[in-house]
Each structure stands twice: as C-alpha cells, then as structure tokens.
Amino acid sequence: MSAATKHENTLKSRSSTQLVSTMLALVLAISGCQSFYGPSTPPAPAVVGPGAVSIPSVDGIAPIAPPPSPSGPGAVPPPSPTPPEPPRFGLFDSVGRGGMADARLTLSPQSIVAPVGSEVVLLGGITNNQGKGAVSERIDWMLSPESVGDFMAVDKSPSCLLLRFPSNRPRKVTNNYAISSTTTARKAIGRGTATSQDNVVVERGQTWVTVSSPTDGVSYVTAFAPNVPAWDLRKQNATIYWVDAQFSFPAPAIAPIGERHTFTTVVTRLSDGSPLEGYVVRYRSTDANAVFAPAGNPMIELLTDAEGRASAEIYQPNPGRGITQIQMEVIRPAGRSSAADRRLEVGRGSTSMTWTAPGVSLDVTGPPSSSVGSQASFQVVVSNDGDMPLQDVVVSHRVPAPLEFVNSSIQAMRDRDTLQWNIGQLAAGQKETFVVDYKILSSGSARNCFSVTSAEQVQDQACIDLNTTEAQLELNVSGPTNAMVGEEVTYRISVSNRSQSPLAGLIVKNTFDEGLNHAVAASPIERDLGTLEPGQTRNDISVTFRATRVGNLCQTVEVIGSGAEVMTKQSICLTVEQQDRRPALKIEKRGPSTAQVGENIIFESLISNTGSAPLMNVTVIDTFEQGLEPTRVSDGYQIEEDQLTWKFAQIAPGQIERLQVEVRCKEAVRACSRVTVTADGDLVMADESCVQISQASVADPNMPPPITNPPSAGGSAAPGATSPPATSGPGDNADVGDVLALRVTDLRDEVPIGGTIVYEVTVTNPRSAPDANVVVIVTVPEGLAPTTGGVGIVAPSNPNIGQRVIRFNPVAEIRPGESLIYRIPIQAEQAGQFRSQIRVTSDGQRRPLIRTEDSSVFQDR
Structure with missing residues (x-):
C-alpha cells in the first residue's frame, strides 16, 4: 500500500469518527x-x-x-381508549x-x-x-x-x-x-x-x-x-x-312615588366620539309594577337619535315604595356596515329606580310585671322606615298613676303627667333608641302608650301593659356560732325574689360588731346585687371575718331596695373564746409517675405551716434512691451526711416553702424521692414520690433531652432555682411527647369565690415534620366550672363545653416550630384547692400528653 493510500484511509477514518461524535452530541443535546x-x-x-x-x-x-x-x-370523535405511542425524538x-x-x-x-x-x-x-x-x-x-x-x-x-x-x-x-x-x-x-x-x-x-x-x-x-x-x-x-361603538348607561335614580322618570343611554363612536344613530337600546324592567311609556310594557326597544341618545320613561301603574332593577342592552342592527352584517348585541348594563315615601314606626319593650319599690325600664325605638328624611320628630308618653318618672337616656320635657322627647330630624332608614326608667309606687296594672309624630304628618303609637305587685324578698344568713380568737369564720348569704316581677337596684348591707375584722373594710360593708329576676336566688354571696377578741359578736344583714328602703334583714351572733396558739406541719412531695432513662425530671417538696403559731428550727432532708442523680437544686441547700438539707429558722402560719430538685434518670428501675421535715416540738413528717423509669425510645438526635415537671401547684418555681439554657425547643416546664410538647401556665391561680382562674395552654411542634388533628381537652373538678357559654375563651378552634369538660375541635395541622395557644378562663364556685387536667392528643402522639394544674380558691373577705 502506498503512502498516499494510507494517508487517504487515515483521513476517512478521522472523518467517520468526527461524524459519529457529532451525531452522538446532537442526540444528547436534543434529549433536553x-x-x-x-x-x-x-x-x-x-x-x-x-x-x-x-x-x-x-x-x-x-x-x-x-x-x-x-x-x-x-363533531370531534371521542378519545381513543388505547394509550398514545411512546414519545419519539427527532x-x-x-x-x-x-x-x-x-x-x-x-x-x-x-x-x-x-x-x-x-x-x-x-x-x-x-x-x-x-x-x-x-x-x-x-x-x-x-x-x-x-x-x-x-x-x-x-x-x-x-x-x-x-x-x-x-x-x-x-x-x-x-x-x-x-x-x-x-x-x-x-x-x-x-x-x-x-x-x-x-x-x-x-x-x-x-x-x-x-x-x-x-x-x-x-x-x-x-x-x-x-x-x-x-x-x-x-x-x-x-x-x-x-x-366602532361605545356607550354610557344611565345612573340609578330616586323619585317620590307617583312620579315618572326618564332614563337615557348614549351611544357614540369609539374612534372619534361622534354620535351613532340607529343603534337599538333595549330596556327591561324586572318589576311587573314598573313599566315603560307609552304602551305600559315592562320591555321596550328604542333607536338612538341623531345625537346617539335613546330615552325611556318609566312609571308605576300602582304607586308604592320599592326598588326596580332595570336591565339594558345595546344592539348593533343588521346591515350596519354591509348587507351581510347580522344583528349583534355589543353591550349590557343595569341601573335601578327607587320610589320613596315618608314613614315612621314606634316600638316599645319593657317588663310585663314589676314589684312595688323596684324600678321598671322601657326601651323606646323610633324608626324612619320610609325613603325620605323626617323633620321635627317628637315622642310623647302620658305617665300612668302607678309609675313615677325617674330619668331617661335622652333629655325629656315634662308637662304635668306628660313626657316629651324631641328627636328632631330622622334620616331615611335611621333609628333612634332611648331608655326611660320609672319607679313603681303602688300595686295594680298600668297601660303605657307612647306616640310619635313628625312635620310630614306621619305618626304611630305603641302600648305595653305593666302589672305591679308587692315585693317579696327572702333572706337567709348561715354560718358558725362559735369560734376561737384568731380563727376565720365565713357566713353565706342567700337572697331570693319570691315576687312575680324583677327587683332592680338591690344592695346587701352588713353591719358588724368590733372584734369581727373584715380583710377589706370596716363596718358597714355593702355589695350590689343588681337585679333579681322572679324566682331567682343569689346564694353566691359570702363574707369572712377574723375573730380578734373574746365575747358575743353580732352582725346584721339588710337588703335595701332601689328607693333606699330596707326590704328585709336578719341578725346572727358568734361566741368567741380564747385558744392556745400552736403550729401545724404539712408536707407534700410531688413528681412525675413515669420517665425514661436519660430524661431530666423535677421533684418538688411543699412545706407549709397550717397552724396559728410559727414553726421553729425547721430542717428538711431530701433523699433519692438508686437510679436518680440530682443535677440542679433550689438555693439555700447544704450537704450533710451526703444528703440534701435545707434549714429554716421559722415558717410563719400560712407560709409555704417550695423546694425543687432536678434529677437525671440513670437506669430503668422504680425509684423514689423521700423528704423528711422536723421542727421544734417533736414535729416530724415525711412524704415520698416514686417514678417508674423505662428504657429510652429512639428520639430525634437534634432535640435536647426533655424535662418532666411535677404537677404544678400554681405560681412560679422556687426562688433561686437555676434554669436550663434557653433553646429553640418548647421551653421550660413543658412535657415533650412523641411529636408535640405541652406547657400549661396558671395566669391567675389564687382567686376568691366567683373569681376567674385563667389557664394558658401552649402546644408546640418542636419536630421537623408536621402533625395533624390536634385535640385539647380540659377537665376541671367539682368546685370549678367553665365560664357560661365559653365567654373569654381564646383558642385556634371552637370549644365544645360540657358540665366540667371543655373539648376543643381538632386543629387540622400544626407545622414544625408552630405553637397553638389556648387561653381558658375557669369560674371559681367553691373555696378550696383544686386540680385540673389538660390532655392533648394528635395523629402523631402514640399516647396522650397529660398535665395537671393546681389552683386555690379562697373566701371573699
């Protein structure tokens, strides 16, 4: 083979290789x-x-x-039931x-x-x-x-x-x-x-x-x-x-009943604004009592004139107040530009026609019955139910014999036994409301008639009957008859309305002897009862005194009517004797019942003096069994004989010392924490709380170990307790479950009877995935109750309220890092210590999150 032939074959080979490479590149490129x-x-x-x-x-x-x-x-054939061929590339x-x-x-x-x-x-x-x-x-x-x-x-x-x-x-x-x-x-x-x-x-x-x-x-x-x-x-x-057309439709119109009105539509060229003659404008009334002249039909078609205007006159065959809707269409006639042009609708609009007339109405509401000495209130509503303003509107009332005028919410003019209220101008649709108060002077029946007039010669009258009877009040005061010096005594007061009408403006007045000390005021004290409906009883009234001297100490309770007359009264006495003062020790240990290895939990000890004298030289010793290792402790502790020890020189009567210890769960056992308290006078008391520790489940490695708190008694943590570092998780004092974290705060945990406790429940999703169907259930014990109708509840979903259970509707989703906040007011009905339960479930929780919250209700002093 010659050198020239070899060179030619080499070139052909290179050319073939380049062509293949180019084709491959093109195939790869078009794959996009x-x-x-x-x-x-x-x-x-x-x-x-x-x-x-x-x-x-x-x-x-x-x-x-x-x-x-x-x-x-x-017609388009139906789609083929067979799938399309695979895509081809070219x-x-x-x-x-x-x-x-x-x-x-x-x-x-x-x-x-x-x-x-x-x-x-x-x-x-x-x-x-x-x-x-x-x-x-x-x-x-x-x-x-x-x-x-x-x-x-x-x-x-x-x-x-x-x-x-x-x-x-x-x-x-x-x-x-x-x-x-x-x-x-x-x-x-x-x-x-x-x-x-x-x-x-x-x-x-x-x-x-x-x-x-x-x-x-x-x-x-x-x-x-x-x-x-x-x-x-x-x-x-x-x-x-x-x-080449544009159009202007007429605006809505208002006219007195019986008058006619003309609507005009203007059609012009879009290109130069010149009027378009010969276009069709169709008017259509939606009211059979609103027709167009001259034929009296509810629909009319008109041609635009040389100025591009098409006017239609509308009227009512039977005049009366009302609003008529009018539909309008603009139509290009056939053959407008050429013989082939068809009739073509090019625009649509609407307007309205309102026929007006003056009108006034009067409405009076009030109690059907009332008692002598009470106060009766009547609400008067004057309305302009016409379509025109009214001038010089005046309301009058001739007061019947059993009533005496007291006052009204707007100024009244009095002429002997007739009252007048000048309302002045009243716009169309406007209402004016005022209240008139009367005192009941005698029993019997009275017909109260109010009338209204105006300058337009329109008027109305409204009457209401009132039956008056003698008032009947029942008073009952109950409480202890014996006490020791220094003791607190509480008396309950019940007031019942046995008459057939409401009793308004009632006041309970309590006059008491020296030696009965009230926490707020000196004798006498008063409380507003408001209005008692027929058959209603108020038994939520109480008064608490501290007996400060020996003797027979008495109090007198009176119910005073709106006219300052005493309607009923009752006296009750208390025999007070001297007593020896002595302290009394009470101890309570709290902690969670379950935990996991590696989890931090908190035990809490509450030491209180329930006696009348100070506890002296109090020593508190806290011990922990194997499996529990203390990590943080309330301030003031000492280590004596390898035991956590606190010492108090004295604890005053009524004082509570709260001590907390955070421990880490080291192994899967049942372990207890025991607290022992001693004080002068050979006073010794102990209590313990045990926890069942299980093996830790696999958790999110990015999440910090949870801290399980003891059941809260309300209020803040013990003074000096060291808080953990702040994290982006659910926060301190929170129970952390499989997906969600629950924190409960008692915003108002010590209230008097009749007061309101407020729980703030925060549900947080600290995980990286959303959770669904979050349900919060609050259960309160007897002595507490949800507010009537759930008044004051602020929550992300609506509550369903039972006798002592509030169940909130499920929240569909809680996203990662999101928090749901429920603010729940609870009514205090009885004095004492109460524990409420908060329960949270969701799709992601294998078991419910449960927290309890303690609240204290005291007697009103």
Missing part, C-alpha cells in the same frame, strides 16, 4: 426536549363542538348574546405520524366581539387525548380574503429542536398569514400596561397570534396544524366581530 407531550403540561381547553360560541369580555365590552356561529368542523420539526396519532388542534376564543382599534389575542394549541400539549409544533394562521383587520404580532418562542427548516421559522409572513410554534414553557403575554391583571397566560404546548382592525366588520381566522394527521382535528376557525 424530552417528550413533545410534556408531562407537566396542564390540560388544554376543551374542543368546542359545532355551533358552540365562547364570548369573553374584551377591553371593557361584555357581549350578552352569542353571535351566529361560523361553520366549523364536524432532529427536525415533525415527530412523525406515530407521535401525533392522537393529536388535535384547539383554538380559543372561537367567537368574540371587540372594539375597533383593540388587539385580540388568539390562543392555539396541540394536545393529545390525555390533555398534554405538544411542544415545538407548527401552527399556520390565515385571515380570509373578505376579512377586515390584520395580524399584528405572532408568537416567536424558541424551539427545543436544534435544527429547523427556515420555512418553519415563526414569523408574520404577510398581514393575512402567519406561522408560529407551540411553546416549551408556560409564560404570560403583557399588554404594555402598568398592571399584570390583563396579562394573557400561554400554557406549555400553546402558541398565540394577535389581530386588530381599525374599522367595523368581521375577521375570519383559520388556524391549521400541518403535523396533525386527522383532517377533521387539524383545523379550527375563529370569528371576531369589530364594533
């Missing part, structure tokens, strides 16, 4: 096209069958009736007949009315039976020769194909012919305005073209997809009706 039916393409608009017309609002013109539909293709424009076998062309809108000079956007797309759009597919756009208008702009979206024949390049070939290609991604076409509200959205697999016409007429647009195999699915038609 994926399928021509993109999986992310939303469903294309439904294909409109023959005769169907879609007419959206365009540039402020809202057509009200579809114009005649242009002839279109036959280097050039068409994917071949196999990839387009189930394709069809869509076009919208297919019929529209538009003002001349505007620009109409037509959207075309190619979809398969599954509604997926084909990308980079050619669509041809054509205007028929008899059409008005031109193509203005065409979609020039780039193709995902590397190679494309010049003839397939998107462009406007002529004013009547354009070529575009379906887009590869969703986009919006802006109209060049400052707002994006008028943008046109083009979905993946769609393309667009715009058409405009400066003159009246019709544009017939044909869209053609050459690569769609089915002849009846590759062509769609659109019709654009161009109208």
Whole structure:
C-alpha cells in the first residue's frame, strides 16, 4: 500500500469518527426536549363542538348574546381508549405520524366581539387525548380574503429542536398569514400596561397570534396544524366581530312615588366620539309594577337619535315604595356596515329606580310585671322606615298613676303627667333608641302608650301593659356560732325574689360588731346585687371575718331596695373564746409517675405551716434512691451526711416553702424521692414520690433531652432555682411527647369565690415534620366550672363545653416550630384547692400528653 493510500484511509477514518461524535452530541443535546407531550403540561381547553360560541369580555365590552356561529368542523370523535405511542425524538420539526396519532388542534376564543382599534389575542394549541400539549409544533394562521383587520404580532418562542427548516421559522409572513410554534414553557403575554391583571397566560404546548382592525366588520381566522394527521382535528376557525361603538348607561335614580322618570343611554363612536344613530337600546324592567311609556310594557326597544341618545320613561301603574332593577342592552342592527352584517348585541348594563315615601314606626319593650319599690325600664325605638328624611320628630308618653318618672337616656320635657322627647330630624332608614326608667309606687296594672309624630304628618303609637305587685324578698344568713380568737369564720348569704316581677337596684348591707375584722373594710360593708329576676336566688354571696377578741359578736344583714328602703334583714351572733396558739406541719412531695432513662425530671417538696403559731428550727432532708442523680437544686441547700438539707429558722402560719430538685434518670428501675421535715416540738413528717423509669425510645438526635415537671401547684418555681439554657425547643416546664410538647401556665391561680382562674395552654411542634388533628381537652373538678357559654375563651378552634369538660375541635395541622395557644378562663364556685387536667392528643402522639394544674380558691373577705 502506498503512502498516499494510507494517508487517504487515515483521513476517512478521522472523518467517520468526527461524524459519529457529532451525531452522538446532537442526540444528547436534543434529549433536553424530552417528550413533545410534556408531562407537566396542564390540560388544554376543551374542543368546542359545532355551533358552540365562547364570548369573553374584551377591553371593557361584555357581549350578552352569542353571535351566529361560523361553520366549523364536524363533531370531534371521542378519545381513543388505547394509550398514545411512546414519545419519539427527532432532529427536525415533525415527530412523525406515530407521535401525533392522537393529536388535535384547539383554538380559543372561537367567537368574540371587540372594539375597533383593540388587539385580540388568539390562543392555539396541540394536545393529545390525555390533555398534554405538544411542544415545538407548527401552527399556520390565515385571515380570509373578505376579512377586515390584520395580524399584528405572532408568537416567536424558541424551539427545543436544534435544527429547523427556515420555512418553519415563526414569523408574520404577510398581514393575512402567519406561522408560529407551540411553546416549551408556560409564560404570560403583557399588554404594555402598568398592571399584570390583563396579562394573557400561554400554557406549555400553546402558541398565540394577535389581530386588530381599525374599522367595523368581521375577521375570519383559520388556524391549521400541518403535523396533525386527522383532517377533521387539524383545523379550527375563529370569528371576531369589530364594533366602532361605545356607550354610557344611565345612573340609578330616586323619585317620590307617583312620579315618572326618564332614563337615557348614549351611544357614540369609539374612534372619534361622534354620535351613532340607529343603534337599538333595549330596556327591561324586572318589576311587573314598573313599566315603560307609552304602551305600559315592562320591555321596550328604542333607536338612538341623531345625537346617539335613546330615552325611556318609566312609571308605576300602582304607586308604592320599592326598588326596580332595570336591565339594558345595546344592539348593533343588521346591515350596519354591509348587507351581510347580522344583528349583534355589543353591550349590557343595569341601573335601578327607587320610589320613596315618608314613614315612621314606634316600638316599645319593657317588663310585663314589676314589684312595688323596684324600678321598671322601657326601651323606646323610633324608626324612619320610609325613603325620605323626617323633620321635627317628637315622642310623647302620658305617665300612668302607678309609675313615677325617674330619668331617661335622652333629655325629656315634662308637662304635668306628660313626657316629651324631641328627636328632631330622622334620616331615611335611621333609628333612634332611648331608655326611660320609672319607679313603681303602688300595686295594680298600668297601660303605657307612647306616640310619635313628625312635620310630614306621619305618626304611630305603641302600648305595653305593666302589672305591679308587692315585693317579696327572702333572706337567709348561715354560718358558725362559735369560734376561737384568731380563727376565720365565713357566713353565706342567700337572697331570693319570691315576687312575680324583677327587683332592680338591690344592695346587701352588713353591719358588724368590733372584734369581727373584715380583710377589706370596716363596718358597714355593702355589695350590689343588681337585679333579681322572679324566682331567682343569689346564694353566691359570702363574707369572712377574723375573730380578734373574746365575747358575743353580732352582725346584721339588710337588703335595701332601689328607693333606699330596707326590704328585709336578719341578725346572727358568734361566741368567741380564747385558744392556745400552736403550729401545724404539712408536707407534700410531688413528681412525675413515669420517665425514661436519660430524661431530666423535677421533684418538688411543699412545706407549709397550717397552724396559728410559727414553726421553729425547721430542717428538711431530701433523699433519692438508686437510679436518680440530682443535677440542679433550689438555693439555700447544704450537704450533710451526703444528703440534701435545707434549714429554716421559722415558717410563719400560712407560709409555704417550695423546694425543687432536678434529677437525671440513670437506669430503668422504680425509684423514689423521700423528704423528711422536723421542727421544734417533736414535729416530724415525711412524704415520698416514686417514678417508674423505662428504657429510652429512639428520639430525634437534634432535640435536647426533655424535662418532666411535677404537677404544678400554681405560681412560679422556687426562688433561686437555676434554669436550663434557653433553646429553640418548647421551653421550660413543658412535657415533650412523641411529636408535640405541652406547657400549661396558671395566669391567675389564687382567686376568691366567683373569681376567674385563667389557664394558658401552649402546644408546640418542636419536630421537623408536621402533625395533624390536634385535640385539647380540659377537665376541671367539682368546685370549678367553665365560664357560661365559653365567654373569654381564646383558642385556634371552637370549644365544645360540657358540665366540667371543655373539648376543643381538632386543629387540622400544626407545622414544625408552630405553637397553638389556648387561653381558658375557669369560674371559681367553691373555696378550696383544686386540680385540673389538660390532655392533648394528635395523629402523631402514640399516647396522650397529660398535665395537671393546681389552683386555690379562697373566701371573699
């Protein structure tokens, strides 16, 4: 082989290698096209069958009736039940007949009315039976020769194909012919305005073209997809009706009943503002009692005159107050621009006609019965139920004999036994409300009639009957009759209304001897009872004294009426003796019942003096069994004989010392913490709390170890207790479960009887995943109760309130890091110490989160 031949073979080999490499690069490059039916393409608009017309609002013109539909293709065959062939990839424009076998062309809108000079956007797309759009597919756009208008702009979206024949390049070939290609991604076409509200959205697999016409007429647009195999699915038609018209509809009108009113619609050219004569304006009344002159029909059609005006006169055959809605349509008559023009509705509007008349009404409400000495209140409501303002409105009332005027919420003028209230002007629909108070002087019956007049000679009257009876009050005072010096004594007071009418303005007055000390005020003390309804009993009144001297100490309770007269009274006495003062020791140990290895928990010791003398030289020793290792301790402790020890010189009567110890659970055993307290006088008392420690479950490694608190007795932690470092988790004093964390705070834990305790429950999701169906249930013991009707509850879901259970509706989702806060007021009904339970469940919690909260209710002093 010669050297020349070898050199030629080498060149051929290199050329072949380069060609293969180039072809491989092209195949890899076009793989970015994926399928021509993109999986992310939303469903294309439904294909409109023959005769169907879609007419959206365009540039402020809202057509009200579809114009005649242009002839279109036959019925679209149903989608093939067989799945489409797998997508094919090619280097050039068409994917071949196999990839387009189930394709069809869509076009919208297919019929529209538009003002001349505007620009109409037509959207075309190619979809398969599954509604997926084909990308980079050619669509041809054509205007028929008899059409008005031109193509203005065409979609020039780039193709995902590397190679494309010049003839397939998107462009406007002529004013009547354009070529575009379906887009590869969703986009919006802006109209060049400052707002994006008028943008046109083009979905993946769609393309667009715009058409405009400066003159009246019709544009017939044909869209053609050459690569769609089915002849009846590759062509769609659109019709654009161009109208050189704009119109001004009349505003709503108001007139007195019996009068006629004329509505005028003005139609002008959009291009130069000149009037349009010969357009049809149709007026239609929705009220059979509102018709148009001269024929008296509820519908009339009028032609615009040389000034472009069409006026219709409306009236009522039977005059009366009311509002009539009037619908209006503007219609271009047939043959307006050419003989082929059809009658075309180009706009719609509405207005209203209101017929007015003066009117006044009076309404009086009050108690049907009342008792002598009480106060009766009447509410008077004056309303202008007409459509015109009223002048010089005056309300009058002649006071009957059993009543005596006390006052009213607006100033009254009195002339002997007649009262007058000058309301003045009252606008249409306006109401004026005032309250009049009377004192009941005697028993019997009284008819109260109020009347109203105005300068327009309209009037009304309203009467109400009142039966008056003698008042009947029952008073009962109960309490101890013996006590020791220094003791507190509580008396309960019950007041019942046995009469047949409400008793208002009642006051309970208590006058007591020296030696009975009230915590707030000296003798006498008073409390407002307000109003007692017939048969109602108030038994929630109590008074507490401290006996400070020996002897027979008495008090007198009186119920005083609104006229300052004593309606009933009762006296009760207390025999007080001297007593020896001595201390009394009480100890309570608290802690959680379960925990896990590695978890930090808190034990709490409450040492209190329930006696009348100080506890002296108090020593507290706290011990912990194997499995529990103290990590943090309340201030003031000492280590004596390897035991935590606190010492107090004295604890005063009523004083409580709260000590806390945080421990780490070291092993899976049952372990106890025991506290022993000693004081002078050979006083010794002990208590313990035990916890069952289990093996730790697998937890989120990013979460800090939870701290389980003992049942709270309300208030803050012991003074000096060291807090853990702040974290982004659920916070201190929180129970952490599988997914959620629960924290309960008693915002007001010491209240008197009748006061309100407020629990703040915080549920937090400290995890990285959401949880669902979060339910909070609050159960209170006897002595506490939910507020009436749940008044004051603030929560992310509505409560369902039982006798002593509040169950909140599920919260659908709590996101990572989110907190749900429930603020729950609870009514204190009895004195004592009470423990409420808060329970939280969710889809992610394997077992409920449960916390308890202690509250103290004391006697009102």
